[in-house]
Amino acid sequence: MALTGTLPPLGSLMSMRILVLISGRGSNLAALVEAARAQAWPAQVVGVISNRPQAAGLQWAKNQGLPTQVLDYQSFASREAFDAALLCACVEHRPDLVVLAGFMRVLGEAFVQHFEGRLINIHPSLLPAFTGLHTHRRALQAGVKVAGATVHYVTPSLDHGPVIAQAVVPVLANDTEHSLSDRVLQAEHQLLPMAVGWHLRGELQLHEGCVRHQQGAAQTLFFPDADLTTAMAAPQQPNPIKALHASQASGPPGH
Numbered sequence: 001m002a003l004t005g006t007l008p009p010l011g012s013l014m015s016m017r018i019l020v021l022i023s024g025r026g027s028n029l030a031a032l033v034e035a036a037r038a039q040a041w042p043a044q045v046v047g048v049i050s051n052r053p054q055a056a057g058l059q060w061a062k063n064q065g066l067p068t069q070v071l072d073y074q075s076f077a078s079r080e081a082f083d084a085a086l087l088c089a090c091v092e093h094r095p096d097l098v099v100l101a102g103f104m105r106v107l108g109e110a111f112v113q114h115f116e117g118r119l120i121n122i123h124p125s126l127l128p129a130f131t132g133l134h135t136h137r138r139a140l141q142a143g144v145k146v147a148g149a150t151v152h153y154v155t156p157s158l159d160h161g162p163v164i165a166q167a168v169v170p171v172l173a174n175d176t177e178h179s180l181s182d183r184v185l186q187a188e189h190q191l192l193p194m195a196v197g198w199h200l201r202g203e204l205q206l207h208e209g210c211v212r213h214q215q216g217a218a219q220t221l222f223f224p225d226a227d228l229t230t231a232m233a234a235p236q237q238p239n240p241i242k243a244l245h246a247s248q249a250s251g252p253p254g255h
C-alpha cells in the first residue's frame with residue numbers, strides 16, 4: 001500500500017467485490033453481509049474462504065447463497081504452499097477488498113504485499129496492546145480497565161498496520177474471558193461494517209502510516225454502557241484487590 005493517499009477510487013464503487021476470510025463462527029462475516037444489505041452498499045461479498053473445514057461461518061455463508069471454499073492448512077506441506085494456494089484462491093474472486101474476519105492464520109509477506117491497501121483485519125484488542133492470541137485472557141491478567149477491538153490495514157507484521165477504527169468497552173471487575181469477549185464482539189459487529197464502508201466509499205486517507213477519515217468522522221466507538229449483564233451474570237470471581245484492602249483494613253495497628 002502506498003502509505004500516503006486516498007483509497008480506493010470512488011468511481012469503482014458499483015463493482016466493489018469483497019472477499020471474506022474466516023476460521024470460525026463467522027459472526028463478523030454476518031455483521032458485514034447484513035450491513036451491506038441493510039445499507040444497500042454498492043458492493044457485495046463475493047466469496048467466503050475458510051482455512052478450517054468445520055468453521056460454522058461456512059454454513060451460514062452457504063445458507064445466504066454465498067460461494068464458499070475451504071483451504072485446509074493441514075493438508076498443505078508448508079506454510080508457503082498454503083499461502084500460495086490461498087493467494088490463488090483469493091485472486092480468482094477478483095476482490096477489491098479482502099477482509100480477515102476472524103481468520104486465524106498468519107499470512108505470509110507475499111500474500112500481504114499482493115493485497116496491500118486492500119486487506120483489512122479485525123483484532124479483538126486495542127492495538128498495539130495484546131497482539132496475537134488469547135487477547136481477553138491477557139487483558140484481564142494485565143488488569144486493564146478498557147478493552148476493545150481494532151480494524152486495521154494489514155502489513156506483514158502480525159496485528160500491526162494502520163489503524164482505521166477502534167471500539168472501546170469497559171472491563172469490569174468480575175469479568176471472565178467469556179463475558180469480556182462477548183462484550184467486545186458486540187462492538188466488533190458495529191466497528192467492522194463501519195470501517196469497511198468507509199474504505200469502500202473512498203473516505204479514508206493514509207498519511208505517514210496513519211489513517212484519517214476525510215470528513216472527520218469519529219474513528220473511535222465508545223460503549224460505556226455496553227451490555228454489562230453478561231459480566232453481572234457471570235460467577236463472581238474472588239476479587240484480589242478487595243481482598244488486599246480487606247487484609248490491610250484488618251491488619252495490625254500501625255501497619
Ligand code: GRF
Nearest residue numbers: 024025026027028102123124
Ligand atoms: C473475533 O473476536 C475476531 O476479532 C477474532 O476472532 C473472533 C472471530 O469471531 N479475530 P467470528 O468468527 O467473527 O464470530
